[in-house]
Amino acid sequence: MFLVFFVVFFPVARLQDFQQFQDLHDPQNLQYLHDLQDTGDHCTGASCNPPLGDLMVGRAAQLSASSTCGQQGPQNYCIIGYLEEEQKCFLCDSRLPYNSYSNPDSHGVENVITTFDPDRKLRWWQSENGVLKIITSTP
Incomplete structure (x- = not known):
């Protein structure tokens, strides 16, 4: 064999x-x-097969969004879908980048880039509640 x-x-x-x-x-x-x-x-x-890679690597600072929860200061956002837990509204403060110790409530647009950090599931971009037609872009 x-x-x-x-x-x-x-x-x-x-x-x-x-x-x-x-x-x-x-x-x-x-x-x-x-x-x-x-x-x-x-x-x-x-x-x-062309070279593979993430074209967003190194461009987090260039991202922008027309709506980000907590960008001007602490703000509430609510999950409007099925949620098993009783708490449906949460606080976000995205004036500074996410930090698991000093700023865990930051949900800025830079978080749309996936990382392999252990806390990656705690990072996401959150728009403000009730804002329609949100635009995200890179210059």
Whole structure:
């Protein structure tokens, strides 16, 4: 009996490769992306796989939202759906970034970027209650 193991390697781009793309409208950045595509280094057989990575890494400070709970000071937000616990309204204060010890009630827009931190499930972006047509963007 023979056992055959196939190992597939997916190239992962380095963080600095993505940080240079602050402006995708810059012709140099577009040319670099085009050159990466044409290298063929990421092709095996009939399959080509571009470099993988999270394009939001390093851009948390550039995110914005038209509504964030507690951005101007402490504010209540309420969960308007099914909730088993009795408490349905909570306090948020997003004037400073999330910190599990000093500011656990911060729910700023920077929290939309997923991390692998142990407390990642305690971080999320929270809009203000009752605000419609919320816009989030990066410059």
